[in-house]
Amino acid sequence: MCAHCNYQNLLEEAGVEPTANRLQVLAVIGGNDAPLTAAEVFSTIERSHPINRVTVYRILDLLVQNRVVERISSGGRAAHFGLAPNKYHAPHPHFCCSRCGAVICLNPDSLSVDADNLQKTFAGEVSRIEVLVEGICRNCLKQRSNH
Amino acid sequence: MCAHCNYQNLLEEAGVEPTANRLQVLAVIGGNDAPLTAAEVFSTIERSHPINRVTVYRILDLLVQNRVVERISSGGRAAHFGLAPNKYHAPHPHFCCSRCGAVICLNPDSLSVDADNLQKTFAGEVSRIEVLVEGICRNCLKQRSNH
DNA sequence: ATGATTATGCAATATAGTTGCATTAACAAT
DNA sequence: ATTGTTAATGCAACTATATTGCATAATCAT
Numbered sequence: 001m002c003a004h005c006n007y008q009n010l011l012e013e014a015g016v017e018p019t020a021n022r023l024q025v026l027a028v029i030g031g032n033d034a035p036l037t038a039a040e041v042f043s044t045i046e047r048s049h050p051i052n053r054v055t056v057y058r059i060l061d062l063l064v065q066n067r068v069v070e071r072i073s074s075g076g077r078a079a080h081f082g083l084a085p086n087k088y089h090a091p092h093p094h095f096c097c098s099r100c101g102a103v104i105c106l107n108p109d110s111l112s113v114d115a116d117n118l119q120k121t122f123a124g125e126v127s128r129i130e131v132l133v134e135g136i137c138r139n140c141l142k143q144r145s146n147h
Numbered sequence: 148m149c150a151h152c153n154y155q156n157l158l159e160e161a162g163v164e165p166t167a168n169r170l171q172v173l174a175v176i177g178g179n180d181a182p183l184t185a186a187e188v189f190s191t192i193e194r195s196h197p198i199n200r201v202t203v204y205r206i207l208d209l210l211v212q213n214r215v216v217e218r219i220s221s222g223g224r225a226a227h228f229g230l231a232p233n234k235y236h237a238p239h240p241h242f243c244c245s246r247c248g249a250v251i252c253l254n255p256d257s258l259s260v261d262a263d264n265l266q267k268t269f270a271g272e273v274s275r276i277e278v279l280v281e282g283i284c285r286n287c288l289k290q291r292s293n294h
Numbered sequence: 295a296t297g298a299t300t301a302t303g304c305a306a307t308a309t310a311g312t313t314g315c316a317t318t319a320a321c322a323a324t
Numbered sequence: 325a326t327t328g329t330t331a332a333t334g335c336a337a338c339t340a341t342a343t344t345g346c347a348t349a350a351t352c353a354t
Contacts, residue, residue, distance in 0.1 A: 019319095019332065038310080052334050057311065059332095073220035073279065077342070078310060095271060110265045113278065118257045124242060126282040131260065132220065135273040164351095166301065185341080199303050204342065206301095224311070225341065 004088040005030055014066040021051055025059045026068065035072045035082035035094065035103050074103045075134055093131035099140040106133060151235040152177055161213040168198055172206045173215065182219045182229035182241065182250050221250045222281055240278035246287040253280060 007026045011018040028044045029036060036044075042056040060081055063069035070084040075096040080103045085091040090108035097104075111131055118126060136144075154173045158165040175191045176183060183191075189203040207228055210216035217231040222243040227250045232238040237255035244251075258278055265273065283291070 017320095017331080021333075054312080054335080055333055071222070073222060075218070075220060077224075095269065095273075097271065098274070106265070107268045110262075110268045111276070112261045112264075114259045114261070115257075117259075118253070118280070121254045121257045122242065122280075123285040123288075124244065124282050125288055126242075126280055127245070128281040129258070130279040130281065132277040132279065133265070133269075133273055134275040134277065135271050138270040141272055164300080166350095168302075201304080201343080202302055 005083070005086075010068055010086070014063075014068045016062060016066050016068065021045075021055055022059050022063070024049060024051070025056060026063065029069055029081055030083050032082075034105055035070075035074075035080035037078040037080055039078065041081065070128075072103065073130065073132065074101070075132070076101050091129075093133055095133045095135065095137065097137035097140055098134055099136050099144075102137050102139075104137065152230070152233075157215050157233070161210075161215045163209060163213050163215065168192075168202055169206050169210070171196060171198070172203060173210065176216055176228055177230050179229075181252055182217075182221075182227035184225040184227055186225065188228065217275075219250065220277065220279065221248070222279070223248050238276075240280055242280045242282065242284065244284035244287055245281055246283050246291075249284050249286075251284065 007023050007030060008018050010026065011022060016022065024045050025041055028041050038053075038057055038060055041060070042051070042053050045051050045056070060069065060071075064071045064081070064084075067084045069081050072080040072082055072094050074080050074094070075098055080094075082094075082105065083089050092108040093106045093111045095104040095106050096102070111133070113129055113131060115126075115129060154170050154177060155165050157173065158169060163169065171192045172188055175188050185200075185204055185207055188207070189198070189200050192198050192203070207216065207218075211218045211228070211231075214231045216228050219227040219229055219241050221227050221241070222245055227241075229241075229252065230236050239255040240253045240258045242251040242253050243249070258280070260276055260278060262273075262276060
């Protein structure tokens with residue numbers, strides 16, 4: 001759904017063989033405006049094309065490993081997957097509704113994180129900073145005020 | 148382990164009946180410098196006092212609900228639990244080692260988050276902002292350089 | 295004591311993810 | 325074309341984590 005993203009190129013640039021299944025997984029994730037769970041990716045693909053659940057998990061791992069896809073820890077149990085930041089997609093925080101479990105991408109500049117001090121006080125190697133905003137989404141707020 | 152925290156008071160102020168099990172759970176969490184999984188809390192308590200696994204889950208839910216304890220989404224599968232921010236404990240980011248799974252509390256001012264724009268662009272109700280730093284911890288870095 | 299409410303225990307179940315091994319596909323070297 | 329090699333996928337079984345429903349025990353106000 002993103003005009004800039006050629007999924008075939010994304011995979012090749014990451015050094016990942018662009019098989020049909022991998023392209024499907026990536027297209028489903030890239031075509032969604034909110035990050036999806038593995039189960040959602042699986043059932044979406046399955047509607048049009050037979051694929052195994054385990055294959056989806058393995059492809060997701062592979063794509064996360066190669067930074068094509070980003071694993072987002074939602075408040076709930078299942079991880080969510082979205083396109084990893086790249087030259088067309090700025091890193092951005094995610095919102096998790098603690099009522100309905102929805103995961104939503106927030107505006108990249110709705111929050112700014114200053115990590116300058118981190119290097120000074122922490123001895124590990126940092127690869128990624130994830131910001132998770134928790135609360136009640138608009139829909140759930142509406143429903144709650146209804147009674 | 149925290150001189151300021153009286154667990155009994157913490158529970159009472161939160162409106163939670165301070166039963167023996169709840170005090171144990173809270174003491175184990177408060178007495179640890181890094182957030183623990185439910186399984187870790189359970190097995191720690193179990194060593195000195197019989198308790199059911201499910202009870203631990205229920206108490207953790209209750210304490211999270213009442214903001215005595217904070218649920219931290221680590222990179223891995225199991226949630227981690229630490230003391231929720233209160234007047235003696237500033238909110239702080241957490242580090243997750245993607246190699247060994249360790250979860251570590253970072254310095255409260257190692258990262259600063261500016262959420263001013265969030266209200267302007269987001270219609271939900273925000274209750275909490277969680278910052279998760281992912282990477283390789285010091286120990287794993289050492290081990291890796293050993294061969 | 296009696297009854298109501300809350301907390302805990304126990305067994306069963308659900309959910310998410312992983313593993314081991316078999317099969318198939320892709321492709322290079324004869 | 326045939327063979328061998330590697331990579332990708334499928335399938336079944338399994339593991340880890342968390343949740344549920346219902347029974348029992350504890351607590352507390354009458």
